[in-house]
Amino acid sequence: MWAGECYDMNTDKGGRTFKQRVWYLPTSQILIADDWNVSGLAGIVERATWK
Numbered sequence: 001m002w003a004g005e006c007y008d009m010n011t012d013k014g015g016r017t018f019k020q021r022v023w024y025l026p027t028s029q030i031l032i033a034d035d036w037n038v039s040g041l042a043g044i045v046e047r048a049t050w051k
Contacts, residue, residue, distance in 0.1 A: 001019055001020065001022075002019070002020055002022070003019050004019075004020060005017045019037070020033060020035060021037070021041070025045075025050065
């Protein structure tokens, strides 16, 4: 998980912050980015079948 900050180029100031979770699956070389903090996503990723 990493944290980011929204930046307003018009006011030259930072604003809201957000956290984004990411999973990298090295065998299948898939990167999953959770922009919306989806409840239960870790379990979904764990049980998924990748083709």
